[in-house]
Amino acid sequence: MKSTAGSQRVLATIGRRARNKRDKQQRIFDAASELFAKQGYSSVTTQMVADRADVGTGTLFRYASSKAELLMMVMNEQMRLHTREGVASSLAGTTPADAIMALLAPQIQLSLAFPENTAVYQREILFCTEQGQYRTEALARISELEDAIGDILARFARTRRVRDDVDLHGAARTAFSMLHMELIRVSLGREDPQTLTATLRSHIDVLLYGVLDPA
DSSP: OHHHHHHHHHHHHHHHHHHHHHHHHHHHHHHHHHHHHHHOGGGOOHHHHHHHHTOOHHHHHHHOSSHHHHHHHHHHHHHHHHHHHHHHHHTTOSSHHHHHHHHHHHHHHHHHHSHHHHHHHHHHHHHOOSOOHHHHHHHHHHHHHHHHHHHHHHHHHTTSOBOTTOOHHHHHHHHHHHHHHHHHHHHTTSSOGGGHHHHHHHHHHHHHHTTBOOO
């Protein structure tokens, strides 16, 4: 009986610790999300996030080792939600291009709303040398989006002839790369944000003529 009671106390303690950890992580996430959205990456400090989340900086760094990781934490979740939203919207597309653009629309809107945050996020994905959990998650988010593009191509390939030797997954990666590079061009001032959607649509059209028989 004593052993059972002791085990229950240990489990209760572990449960409280897990809840406290989740609570702190959620508060840090909410604080970082709000600050990055309102002020942009360069104006936010880790101390500001810690103060808003009501945690010490030491505690903050146990959940994210840098300001860049805080941003990746936030952007990964936004990318996940926007991919889910885009997948739902893409089902109404009557052509491959329409479906793909519907899928990518939430990602485009996010990048145009928060260009600095998007530019830093892309920089961290491309050039960060540390394979931390948030960069690993970011790569997983990219794979999800590429898979969603591949699913669209596969759906339309059932009613359209696919050109010989075309890899649909490779075509999906190319479509995402188009989005990625156009967002970089916008962040560098080499692309007008107002023409981003039209430019990307023209690239998608060119890609699809190399994948699906126009007839």
